[in-house]
């Protein structure tokens with residue numbers, strides 16, 4: 543049995559797994575199964591038995607055990623080959639990467655998600671059963687302010703957590719893709735962030751993951 547990733551192909555969080563898997567050269571070990579979130583396939587009894595959170599992605603290991611949450615899944619994948627470059631080579635490195643990833647998750651990816659699900663049509667009425675437009679709009683403001691913060695962060699470094707590509711970049715990529723989908727653009731005056739986007743978008747792992755979408 544290969545590693546199996548349950549995903550809605552092209553959605554921001556599953557994208558994180560595809561990028562990490564490609565960075566680690568693990569694509570040949572992984573089978574992908576599409577779970578159509580727009581049709582609520584992530585809320586079926588069958589899928590909830592795999593991931594009770596009812597969210598994609600989920601990773602089923604060779605022995606049948608299931609991992610959910612991108613942070614945990616990317617951690618696992620990073621341990622499967624070579625050095626743990628994506629998540630951290632030692633305690634200090636891991637701490638810096640994990641701090642940066644967490645900040646980007648809260649301040650950007652989740653803020654964009656909250657805007658999308660609350661202040662736009664989101665995934666449609668069957669999925670968006672509760673919406674709070676004002677809270678959604680507030681989160682658009684938070685996401686836009688965070689872009690300015692990220693531009694400042696990149697003043698003295700070329701990647702989000704320092705001098706190499708890590709999960710902090712991967713989550714920021716997912717955030718930028720989601721933001722694009724929700725029609726939140728990176729302002730052109732944010733030159734550091736624009737240069738970072740051009741840099742990471744040219745990586746084969748990112749190209750491959752985006753092409754699968």
Ligand SMILES: N[C@@H](CCC(=O)N[C@@H](CS)C(=O)NCC(=O)O)C(=O)O
Pocket residue numbers: 550553554555556579584596597598599610611612613669
């Ligand atoms: N914290 C979770 C977030 C996963 C998540 O929100 N996935 C989205 C797709 S990008 C989803 O399943 N949405 C369906 C829903 O909210 O009902 C992770 O890191 O895996």
